[in-house]
Amino acid sequence: MSEGLKPCPFxxxxxxxxxxxxxxxxxxxxxxxxxxxxxxxxxxxxEAITAWNTRAGEKA
Known part of the structure; x- marks a missing residue:
């Protein structure tokens, strides 16, 4: 996994x-x-990394 990326949400x-x-x-x-x-x-x-790491329902 690239540094700082969350696992795939799917x-x-x-x-x-x-x-x-x-x-x-x-x-x-x-x-x-x-x-x-x-x-x-x-x-x-x-911003692409932040968008990927953002999950519905999570507080920023």
């Missing part, structure tokens, strides 16, 4: 990684290597 896998993609410009997102889930795309790397 399958629980820890084999997750940050990816860079070009969608009208650079965007970052975290992806699960097990169930192929992708987190929300963000323009800033740290």
């Amino acid at each position: 399958c629980g896998a820890t084999n997750n990684h940050l990816q860079l993609r070009y969608i009208g410009g650079e965007v970052f997102f975290v992806a699960c290597n097990e169930c192929i889930t992708e987190g929300p795309a963000r323009k800033i790397q740290s």
Whole structure:
């Protein structure tokens, strides 16, 4: 698992990684290597990690 990433919220896998993609410009997102889930795309790397680590019902 990449440093600072929570397990996948769907399958629980820890084999997750940050990816860079070009969608009208650079965007970052975290992806699960097990169930192929992708987190929300963000323009800033740290924001993509925060979005992945955010869980419904958790206090910030």
